[in-house]
Amino acid sequence: MEIGIGLPGHVTGVEGHTLAAWARRAEERKFASLIASDRLAWSTPEPLITLAAAAGATGGIRLVTSVLIAPLHTNPALFAKAAATLDRIAGPGRLHLGVAPGAREDDYRASGLDFTARGRALDLLVERVAAIWRGEQEVGPAPVTPGGPA
Template identity: 65%
Template sequence: MDIGIGLPGHAPWTQGRALVDWARRAEERGFSTLSVSDRLVWTTPEPLITLAAAAGATSRIRLLTSVLLAPLRANHALFAKAVTTLDQLAGPGRLQLGLAPGLRDDDFTEGGVDYATRGRQFDRLLDRLAGVSRGEDPVGPRAATDGGIPLLFGGHSEAALRRIATRGTGWIAGDATVEGVREFTPGLAKAWADAGRPGAPRVVATVMFALGPDARRAVSAAIEPYYAFAGEEYASYGASAALTTPEQITTAVAGFAEIGVDELIFAGNDPDPAQVDLLADTIGL
């Protein structure tokens, strides 16, 4: 099982260069992937711009949006051009897109995008991205990655399963638990087989973490305000579910590996780049 690390974009970071330092350290310590999250109505950095900076600061580590709220990108041609440009800058095989339709209506209100039709807009965006990636569209450049940029879709809905089976390379599970992944994957495998896809879909799970003496404070400061929209109970649960001890980290690695997850990504909650080294030391990188 590959082990990746996620930038603390939803945490109270103040220096953008620290995120670039995270990227460099993540590659130096041997993490498989660097991920970045997405929100409009928050201080989360724009994911494609952030990964472009990471691409310039690194040469090997994979780059992932986890997850990008695709329907907010209402100009589909411009979005496709940004994605294929990033793929060219990063080099073949490095960029992966984790995509989802989005849940919070305030992101769509502030973005001037119709929340009710986001699913249809999502599919149209994917059509345009596919054409640009293959060089079959007047917009360019085409993707550097042969076969197009790998697409992972988030969510548990029938629409998510359809997109994975017909357009994607796999599923990305946010705030994942071993039990939740185990419950979802049989249906995922069936949808994949029913679509006539060979092999098996890639399964990527993401979990929240912070390490060190201030770990519990860091996750509270990052997660509780971020999930406050869902109510105090959910926000408190999100903070309590974050992994904050070496024992919890190693247990998670063992548990997700046992059920066949292809990659586990630990999303940071403390902006200090030293978190990269603490996690690498804990898992033996």
């Protein structure tokens, strides 16, 4: 059995050094993964940046977004670059992207995006990012994990 642990992103006022220490302790205690969640309308830190900090503080624990509201990332090339950069920082096989269209309208209101188009936006983002990671569009860096993060 593998057990992951969420980073304390929903706790108001959590600072970088606290997240890094939490990540190190989770790895020392043999948790399988560190998990960062995503909400735009809450005070939750941005998950890719949070996991980059965790990657720098740890050596091998899996890094997971649960769940990244992917349609809020409206530029697929920029999202592909950000995720590939994190993949390179973390090392092969560590980054696992859990994505979803999001179920809360307040996140879409805060972003100025159409809540009703989120499913189509997710499909498009996933298709474009996969194409970029296959080398079909010149956006770098390439992920270090073959085919891109899981």
